[in-house]
Amino acid sequence: MLIKPPLSAVMVTVMGIVLLSGCKTVQEHAAAVRDANTSDEKVTVGTVQREIKVGMSSADVVAVLGAPNMVTTDSQRRENWVYDKISTETAYSTSSGGVSALILGGAIVGNGAVGGGAGPSYSSSSGAAKTSQRTLTIIIKYDKDSLVRDFAYRYSSF
Helix, strand or coil: CCCCHHHHHHHHHHHHHHHHCCCHHHHHHHHHHHHHCCCCCCCCHHHHHHHCCCCCEEHHHHHHCCCEEEEECCCCCEEEEEEEEEEEEEEEEEEEEEEEEEEEEEEECCEEEEEEEEEEEEEEEEEEEEEEEEEEEEEEECCCCCEEEEEEEEECCC
C-alpha cells in the first residue's frame, strides 16, 4: 500500500526551498542599496568635470549642482561658492543556517492514522557590517560679472 505524505509536509518542504533561495551576499546587498540611492540630483566628480566650465553663469551652476553650502567674497567683492558633500554607505550582511530533521511517515492502523513527528534541529547565525565614507568639496570662484572664473574640487574616500 502506498502512503502519501500529508499536504502540509509538502508545503513545509517547498517553503524551505523558497526561503533558502532568497539569501543575498554582501556585494548583492550593497549593489541593491547603491541602486536604490542613485538619483539624477547626486553631485559627483563626474558631474563637476562634465558640466562646470569657466564662463558659466551662477544660475547655470545652480541648475547643475544646486545651492552651495557656503558663499564668501574676496577682497574685490567677487563671490566664492563652496559645496561640501559627504556620503556614508553602510552595508549589512547576515547569514544563518541550520539543520533540522522532520521525520514524516505514518501508517493506517484500524480506522485511524498514526503520523510521524519532528526530530532534532540545529541553527546558527552571523553578521557583518561595512561602512565607507566619501567627501567631495567643490570651490567655484566667480568674476565681477558672476561668471565662473575658476573652480577646483577634491574627492576622498575612506
